[in-house]
Amino acid sequence: MHFPTSLRNPQRPQPFYPAPLVCASMKYQLLEHTADLLIRASGSTLEECFANAAYAMFDLVVDASAVRQVEERRIEVEPGDKEELLFEMLSELLYIHDVEGMVFSGFEIAFVDGGLRCLAKGEKLDIGRHLPRTEIKAVTYHMLRVDQEEPSVTVLFDI
Numbered sequence: 729m730h731f732p733t734s735l736r737n738p739q740r741p742q743p744f745y746p747a748p749l750v751c752a753s754m755k756y757q758l759l760e761h762t763a764d765l766l767i768r769a770s771g772s773t774l775e776e777c778f779a780n781a782a783y784a785m786f787d788l789v790v791d792a793s794a795v796r797q798v799e800e801r802r803i804e805v806e807p808g809d810k811e812e813l814l815f816e817m818l819s820e821l822l823y824i825h826d827v828e829g830m831v832f833s834g835f836e837i838a839f840v841d842g843g844l845r846c847l848a849k850g851e852k853l854d855i856g857r858h859l860p861r862t863e864i865k866a867v868t869y870h871m872l873r874v875d876q877e878e879p880s881v882t883v884l885f886d887i
Contacts, residue, residue, distance in 0.1 A: 756784035764887050765862065766871060770880040777874075777881045778814055779835035782821055782848065785867075785885065786832050789825065790858040795833035797849035807842030810874040814881055817846050818867040829853045862887055 756769040765788055769780035786792045801824055805816040817837075824830050832850030866886040873882040 755780040756787070758784075758788075759882075761884065764868070765864070765885040766882070767885070768880055768882045770878065772879075774810070774874070774876055774879045774881075775837040775839065777879050778817065778837045778844070778846075781814065781881050781883050782818060782835045782846070783833065785818055785821065785864060785883075786825075786850070788862050788885065789864055790831050790853070790861060792831070792833040794857060795831050796851050797834040798851045799830065799849070801830065801832075801848045801850075803844075803846040803848065805844040805846075810876065811869070811872050813839075813844040814874055814883065815867055815869060815872060817844055818883065821846075821848060822864060822867060824848075825853075831858060 755771075756767045759766040759768055767781065767784045767788075769777050769784055771777040771780050783792055786795065803817060803820045803824075805813050805820070808816070821832065825832075829852050830848075830850055831853050832848040834849035836847040836849075838845045864885045864887055868884045868886050871882060871884040875881070
């Protein structure tokens with residue numbers, strides 16, 4: 729979804745994110761990057777890391793804490809390595825945002841038979857309640873990392 733300049737937050741130049749910035753109750757950190765948005769999401773499980781990366785993406789687009797969980801979208805990703813699963817899941821969520829105008833704040837992730845299932849919960853974008861922050865153009869493979877030991881994931885979003 730593309731936001732006209734007039735709808736962006738006039739209080740914050742686009743993009744302005746100090747780094748590292750811990751956001752949304754420690755779900756993710758915004759790391760320093762010269763041109764795009766780089767996040768690291770951690771959790772107690774890899775599923776939680778994936779959910780927190782999805783939350784981070786939408787929290788960069790709007791204040792995800794203001795998004796009500798009233799509609800659901802199910803996403804299934806074909807088997808692949810963990811980096812592919814993360815990339816495909818985030819890309820599909822961004823596609824749903826662009827096409828349907830949905831924003832999400834709740835995510836249930838399950839790894840099933842080498843693939844991934846995601847239940848995303850949110851609502852239609854309402855400019856009156858969801859102040860636009862940043863337009864994310866794409867999820868990138870550049871710097872994409874899934875650390876199963878820690879666990880954490882690192883994702884670079886093209887703005």
